[in-house]
Amino acid sequence: LRIHGLNWKKPNYKPVFKIPFIPTEKEIDDLIAGCSRQMAAFLLFLKETAARCSEALQVEWTDIDFVNSTVRIMPKKGSDPRIIKISNTLATILSSLPKTSTKVFSYKNTFYLRKTFSKQRKRIAHKLGNPRILQIHFHTLRHWKATMLYYQTKDILYVMRFLGHKNIKNPLIYIQLAEVISKNDDHYIC
DSSP states (O other), X not given: OEETTEEOOOOOOOOOOOOOOOOOXXXXXXXXXXXXXXXXXXXXXXXXXXXXXXXXXXXBGGGEETTTTEEEEOOOTTOOOEEEEOOHHHHHHHHTSOOOSSBSSOOSOHHHHHHHHHHHHHHHHHHHXXXXXXXXXXXXXXXXXXXXXXXXXXXXXXXXHHHTOSSTTGGGHHHHHHHHHHTSOOOOOO
């Protein structure tokens, strides 16, 4: 590129890849237990479905099958749609939420949702004296679920389909994360 008689070459930037933080299930459950009812339902939904925050926010009441305890996740970021089995506990919690909108989680916007979550997370981390809770974000629950699924099944294709990924490269990080977890325990499902 030539600008005002000077040559300029666009720099080639490669972002540094960071390995995601994976909290313990107890830390996630402590966080969920300490949050407000609506936020706890949202976090439990993310924990069980591994949905992205944007995917969870677009879930409508018609996407949930309370008879079969399943939820239909519509894709974001070019992923595949999927139907995911949810626990009876989550189904009961979701059915008890107010149905004031067509959407299950009716937050004003994502800024308000993140701000509310940040306040509740900070309060819970301080109350429990566990600063690791401050590292838990919405997407952390997706990473945790994918890591646990790979740890249990050792089937990367299953994890890929569960997350809605189209490329096998995307879920490969969970193999490394599951290997760290499995150093303490050798039990898994075949």
